[in-house]
Amino acid sequence: MRIALIILIALHGIIHLFGFLKAFNLAKFNAISQPISKTSGLLWLILFIVFATAVSLLISESKIWWLPAFLAVIGSQLLIINFWHDAKFGTILNLIILVSALIAYASFSFNNTIAAERSILLKNTQTNGAQVITEKTISELPVSVQKWLKNNGTVGKRPVSNVHLKQALQLKLNPEQENWNTGKAEQYVTTHPPAFHWTINTKINSIFSIVGRDKFEAGNGEMTIKLLSLIPVADAKNSHKVNQASLQRFLAEIVWFPSASLSKYITWQPINSYSAKATLEYNGTKGSGEFHFDENGNFKKFVAMRFKDSNAIEPTKWMVNATQIEERNGIKIPVACEASWEQENGVWTWLKLKITEINYNIM
Incomplete structure (x- = not known):
């Protein structure tokens, strides 16, 4: 072209x-x-x-x-x-x-907007000021979470302040779609305050491409999707449903930067020996989800009742399953995951992702 x-x-x-x-x-x-x-x-x-x-x-x-x-x-x-x-x-x-x-021009303008938003996100990063995480530090967490943090290598290290990662994606835009669209994504995350900025570029076919941006900042979520960087396809914001869904996404993704599980904004409740419920509350937005681990303390899946979009009447069961665990930067994380929605006629797996690069910053 x-x-x-x-x-x-x-x-x-x-x-x-x-x-x-x-x-x-x-x-x-x-x-x-x-x-x-x-x-x-x-x-x-x-x-x-x-x-x-x-x-x-x-x-x-x-x-x-x-x-x-x-x-x-x-x-x-x-x-x-x-x-x-x-x-x-x-x-x-x-x-x-x-x-x-x-x-x-639309692509140029979109990328400039993205760069400006990321700059603001990173400027708002607050210093953790925390010492090395010890077994005493995590002693009040549910046993399953303690085992996870010990197993993945978080204990013995200082908490992560912000994260930069890149992903290779496969996704389906609707349950009827047979073939997977491929794409690439890039994300910046801050743990204090809890926030993320995620961009995606994917092709529908050889001609048409879609760019998108998901953002969670100051307790508010936003989602923008544009065809050819020019034509708006979706623009969701100023909605408590979007805010909560974005917060729950942040919560699910702490498995990539596990020290965030110690955040003062997150409270934990034990479910059983292999599961615990986490609730994140920040700036008026609140959401929760269940973390499930295997017998070795590896992350297995995250489950939450989550709004699909701002028009959803009721939340839907949303699941993130780990399909591959690897050590990156001294921390064992799920480098490959699948995200699914539970529907009346079965489970719709709409996203498969693999982390191709991840870097931690400690402040």
Whole structure:
């Protein structure tokens, strides 16, 4: 797609160069039967240069190639109007380039917004100021949670302040979908205060892609999904259901940074020798879920009653199952998981993820 666009813009730019050559009698250009003044010829030359700039930036994979392309399309269309009889079909090329430039601008704008939000998230990170976690530190937690923290290597280390991780994803957008869409995601997390910022990029097919952003900050959740970074598909916020669902997601994901289980915002209740219920309450938002472990103290699954979206009337059973446990940065974590919703006709597994990179920061 990118190569085809480069060729298209280059050819369109060369046509404008011919307009300049005709204006100064340097070459014949029979595609335009009308005479071209030297003043107009200079404009044709300028547009060729601007189109060439867009091509150069596109070849170098610059994120701002859309700017000269947009300017060139405007100028080109003005010329086409003046030479409409001969040049009207150039409008089609300009429309293709314009749409491509708009999509590129939308992606540029989306990424800038993401960068700004992440910067704010990380600036709000508060220093843990905690000493090394010991067996005494975790002594009041349920036995199953203590065993988990000892087994995964949290005991003997200082608490994590923030986390950066990358994921490879497979997902289904609805229960009827047969094939998995693939995608990549990146996430930043702070443990104090509890917050996360997650972005995803996935392809529906060879042409259409979807970008999305989930955020939980100051007790509030937000979700944005856009087709081609341009067309809004979902925008959920200012809802206690979204807030609670986002908080429960944060709670489930502490298995990737287990020291967060000691957060003052989380309270624990034992269920049995292998399970415990955790409740997270922060800034007016409250949610809970059950953590289940195996006999060795490895995380097995998380279960919660969670709202699917802001329109859901009742919460639905949501499950996260660990499918692979590995040690990363000295901590045993579930590097592969599956997320599912329980429905009337069975369980719908809609997400499979694998952590490809995870880094901890201690403050």
